[in-house]
Amino acid sequence: MTTDLEKREKQEVSTTAAEKLDHSGPAYSPDVDIHLSDDQVTFVTDLPGVSRGDVQITVDESDTLIIRAKNSHQAMEGLVACQFRIGNYYRAFQLSDDYDKDKVSATLENGLLIVNVPMKESEKPKKIQINA
Amino acid sequence: MFWNSDLLNEMDRLRREMNGLFTHYGRPSEPTTFPLVNIYENDDAITVTAELPGFSKDKVNITFSDGLMTISGKREPVAAVKDMSIVRKERSEGDFEKTLQVPTKIKQDEIHASFSNGILTITLPKADEVKPKTIAIEAK
Secondary structure (H helix, E strand, O other), rough: OOOOOOEEOOOEEOHHOOOOOOOOOEEEOOOOOEEOOOOEEHHHEEOOOOOOOEEEEEEEOOOOOEEEEEEOOOOOOOOEOOOOOOOOOEEEEEEOOOOHHHOEEEEOOOEEEEEEEEEOOHHHOOOOOOOO | OOOOOOOEEEEOOOOHHHHHOOOOOOOOOOOOOOOOEEEEOOOEEEEEEEEOOOOOOOOEEEEEOOOOOEEEEEEEOOOOHHHEEEEEEEOOOOEEEEEEEOOOEEEEEHEEEEEEOOOOEEEEEEEEHHOOOOOOOOOO
């Protein structure tokens, strides 16, 4: 059986971005899928090794959504083959004005983070009734 | 016990996998088969860890036969976003199968696997005959 599923090792985050991390050590850019609907945007992020409570999601004054996470998975002694590096995670996204940064919600399960940002009520598409 | 490109080999895409493992150590490498693994070895056991975020233990199969360990499964699309349009796709989905050759005798009945926050850890205890032995020197 052949398989098409491939995986590229995550990139290290540049020093300037990593400096904003609260945790020490190198930080990596996790894989993210972004999904859009009429009323919200959803970020699906791979955070292997991260426990609930170790993720910090903020929206700063310039509407940048920032995901920071502390990896609690520990390397062991006697590494003989290495395909992934272990470190904290950092990723940032610019949100447009249309999104309500006060209503960000998120769940983390089995190292998969799902962040929802709803559109502002005023930006949501409106259904217009057609009168008979 | 040495792990080298003859002993530790991915059954498919051998050469690329080996290049990724041994020449790009510590740097972003060529894409390799999912999931990414780290392998550790001590006197007692070989431990394989794999990044499988979003998976629960019943969604991954592990088999061991004739010195080959296979991790397989299917990465399903995330249900919460199934009706939404995709604007960026970095996480791949679909069937996966990854086989590693384990270059030492293993106590097959004592292979143990656990899942924690999307990281799979498989412990393969070494057979007693391949463990290092300390030879006592008798006093005369």
